[in-house]
Amino acid sequence: MRNGLLLFCVIALAQWALPLWTIRNSERILHEGTSFKFRTAPVDPHDPFRGEYVTLRFAMETEDLLGPQPQGQQVFAVLTTKDGEAAIEVVLEEPPVDSRPYIRCMVDYSPTADTMLYRLDLPFERFYLEQGKGTATETLMNQQAVETGPELPAYAVVRVLDGEAVIEDLIIGDRSIHRWIEEGQ
């Protein structure tokens, strides 16, 4: 019985350790990370265990970058802010040694089939929402609900620290998605 209890303690510790480590890491990024606004557009799928979410497709992921990078290669994108939005300053093969904020991401394929061009696959893509709010968010982000006035840009507010990133909020126009939903759009 004692051996069984000891072994179960190891299993139980692992069951605690992984979610706690994820929480600690995410909280640290949210508190200490640099905030960036990534221009985005949504797709609205559903996960059987984690519920409804919007998949975010970022404008930065459709930029063609110059250089022969093989698909699937890990790279480090140093970030800067340009006109209030996140932008890539430079892409490195090793993390920067200075304090500039960067994210670890993968090289994605380039639809141009040009071996000198490549695109990035950002390491954050899901924004989870309360059940029933996914479609409303998608509609809102696609501007179908806005009949007049200028198009409202959509951004993911992302905290970045030591190469890792956590999505903090989804902003449409100048308001958080939660406020849009609260106010019934």
Added chain:
Amino acid sequence: MAPFVFRCRRYLGCMNGPRLFDVLPELVRDGVLSADQAEHISARYAEQPEQTSSRLLLLFSILGGSLIGLGIILVVAHNWDSLPRSARTLLAFLPLVIGQCLVVYTISKRQSDRPWKEGASSFLLLAVGACLALVSQIYHIPGELDGFLLTWSLLVVGLIYIPGSLVACLLYIAMITWYAMLVRSGHWPKQEEHPWLVLPLLGATLPFFVMEWRARGRAVGFYWLGLFMAIAIAIMSQLFWTSTPFEIVLAIAGLAAAYTLLPVLHHGQDLRTGAFPLLGGAAMLGILIFLSYQGSWSDLHRDRDLPLQDLVIILTLLGIGIIAYAFSLRIRKPFTGTWFPESLGVVLIAYGVGHFAPSLSTLLINGWILSLGVYQIRSGLERSALGQMNLGLGLIIVIIGLRFFDLEINDAVKGVVFIALGIGALLLNMRLIRQRRTTEHA
């Protein structure tokens, strides 16, 4: 021999207490049984009230643990945006703490109590999933479902052994199979991959399978474990192809033959491994019907390279079938009990012939399916097994029906043949039912 013993036991086991006990005095009176023998039968098949209540308790504990756990997952999947992050984080760990406390209590105080083991383990398994899902929601953790299932499986695999739970093992097998299928199918922007990791993950359940085999091989639970294992192995064996060569059918036939022979391989031990021959027989029939089309053999004549990985898989699965057949020869004479294992040999001969004369292979396979059908009908009639006889009839009707679609035959002729087959099926069923009644009244 083995299938006969299995049927006989199942028949007695299926009889309800009152029915069995009702006929015993009559059998003693008629001199079929002695009073002592009747007493022994009563003692052997009497339902113990404690056993019945313990089974019910086991069933309800499994249902309770699983339903509450699944309910929590559904509640979590709703994603309560209105709650603050700290409250949601706390909620994520609440079911986990409860589940772990239940398991600790089970290990300390109820180690030999199966309802506790099964209920607590299945609840904790699902609580771990709920906790991971909630943390993913709160922090918008990226990652597809395959990664989620992999993490979850790794965190709960230990529950199969500590405290030791069959339901945890079944859920774990289902999760890793789902994970493997997702990895194989790939998701944008990731390419299709081969789920190599699933092999050690499945391997982790094998000691449990052997333990259950030895301890509770005759229990219903072992049948379910066998069913999950059979399905998981069958699916996983098909997720590693790099191309789609014709020889895939040989690999499937090899594994299917091994499945159909499993009850023969544990001859002498009364084990509930019926799921394997059931699945193996179905797969073998599928292969035979596929090969009964002449078009299926056309791939053999194309210039093609067989990648090394595919060749290894084909040889492995085919080898499993051939070795199982060779071992079975020590116990079972060829063509006894069932003809499904022999189908592997027929498929191999047809494959060899197909390189030179595909039409001959098609003819051989069609002839073999017809023979299988006739054998099943004859065997069904001999054993008064209605299901087996109708399987044989079904096989003959399917193969004739399929060939009718292939060949240019007058519709009227087709109609007459089907009417004749229908009448034949009806007459055979009536004959078997009458035969059964006569046996019962004799």
